[in-house]
Amino acid sequence: RYDDVLPVENPDHRISLGEGFTPLLSARRLGAKVGLPRLFVKDESGNPTGSFKARGLALAVSMAKALGATAVCLPSAGNAGSALGAYAARGGLKAHVFVPRDVPRVFLMETEAYGAEVVTVKGLISDAGKACAERAKQEGWYECATLKEPYRVEGKKTMGYELAEQMGWKLPDAILYPTGGGTGLIGMWKAFREMEVMGFVGPARPRMYAVQAEGCAPIVKAFAEGLEEAPLWENAQTLAHGLRVPKALGDFLILRALRESHGAAVAVSDAEIVQGVKDASATEGLFMAPEGGAAVAALRKLKSSGHLSPDDTVVVFNTGTGYKYVETLAPLW
Structure with a gap:
């Protein structure tokens, strides 16, 4: 869909399974539960192999x-x-x-x-x-x-293009993104810059919020301490396997995007992650991966800390389907 801004020049080299253009869903019931009436979920679970x-x-x-x-x-x-x-x-x-x-x-x-x-x-x-x-x-x-x-960053940036298109070329006030290696967040931040240069969006940017697990939160620690790179997180443990990245190679790019956007980084517990999965399932019919559950869990924390307000248009990213994680979620279910 966005071939003109992607690097594959020869159509014969393009390998596709129909990925992309996943739904952006209004999450009114979940939003009412957390006090954010203008909440949306970008649901990546419908991609081939079930994730972003x-x-x-x-x-x-x-x-x-x-x-x-x-x-x-x-x-x-x-x-x-x-x-x-x-x-x-x-x-x-x-x-x-x-x-x-x-x-x-x-x-x-x-x-x-x-x-x-x-x-x-x-x-x-x-x-x-x-x-x-x-x-x-x-x-x-x-x-x-x-x-x-x-x-991979080029592929991930299509999430930013899709989000802008689905919102009528008006970016949201805030984006919550579950962050392990961080290529999705990095890719979207790149997409927003490209779209401004091409005239599709203005200079305003969403506040970017990186969501991590308390058992592996190197970006959260580095952000809080004002560091440009995140130190290695020792003894990383969380049921959200995609968030168990003790040292992201692109940590400096993630931290730069958070600060440039006036966003933040927040950590949630495994119990909160499971509750986030339950909340999204019960209110919106979305059985999220633990990583998506982490982003849902972070909504309350960011609202109570004043980072999010009821007037904000907020997008939570669910990066994958929960069906592959039944055994992982079961101990805390």
């Missing part, structure tokens, strides 16, 4: 093929691996996915079903990333890890 990761990997795998690669790889907490496997299969490339050992089995089964090699690694996604980078160097694979190449 499809956007970035569609572009990354397309460009890998355009550049002559035959094998692609990345570390993943689940959804990125599934998306890489699907788009690699679609494009006739071999995928290699490195995951922590405790990634839910559903992701391993799905990724393997696409014909990808899945390598389990002891530790966190940062450890999987090291193993992936080492093998990629040895084997000559095209590495699609977060911000190890520029194209």
Whole structure:
């Protein structure tokens, strides 16, 4: 839909499974519950493989093929691996996915079903990333890890273009985004700048709010302490696997966007994440991934702290479907 601002020039190199243009839903019942009547949910769960990761990997795998690669790889907490496997299969490339050992089995089964090699690694996604980078160097694979190449951000920025189009080219007052590696937030911030240059929107920007888990909140800590980069978060633990990123490669870009937009970073507990999933399900019929539940949980905190007001138009991003996380959510359900 936004080919003119995307890097794939040859249509023959475009690999797609119909990703994008997900619904922007008015969330009046949820908004009434949290005191934010102008609340919307950008629901990414309908993307191929069930998450926003499809956007970035569609572009990354397309460009890998355009550049002559035959094998692609990345570390993943689940959804990125599934998306890489699907788009690699679609494009006739071999995928290699490195995951922590405790990634839910559903992701391993799905990724393997696409014909990808899945390598389990002891530790966190940062450890999987090291193993992936080492093998990629040895084997000559095209590495699609977060911000190890520029194209996943290009795919993610389409969320910003869609949001503007769906809102009549008027951006919201605030965006809440569950933040692990942060490419979605970085990509949207890039999209807003591009759209202003092209005359689609004015200079006003949404306040960007990064939402993290209390058990892994390096961006929250760095923002509060006025740091330009986030220190490594030790002993990261949260049921929201997509938020369990102890050190984001693009942390400085995330922090810059938060400050330039006069936004903030906020952390929520695992119990609050589960309650956020329940609240969205019961009020709007949206069974969100834990990451989306985290963003819902952050609404109350940001409103009570004065960051959000009832007059604000607020958009919460749900980055994936909750159906893959039933076993993960069960202990606190």
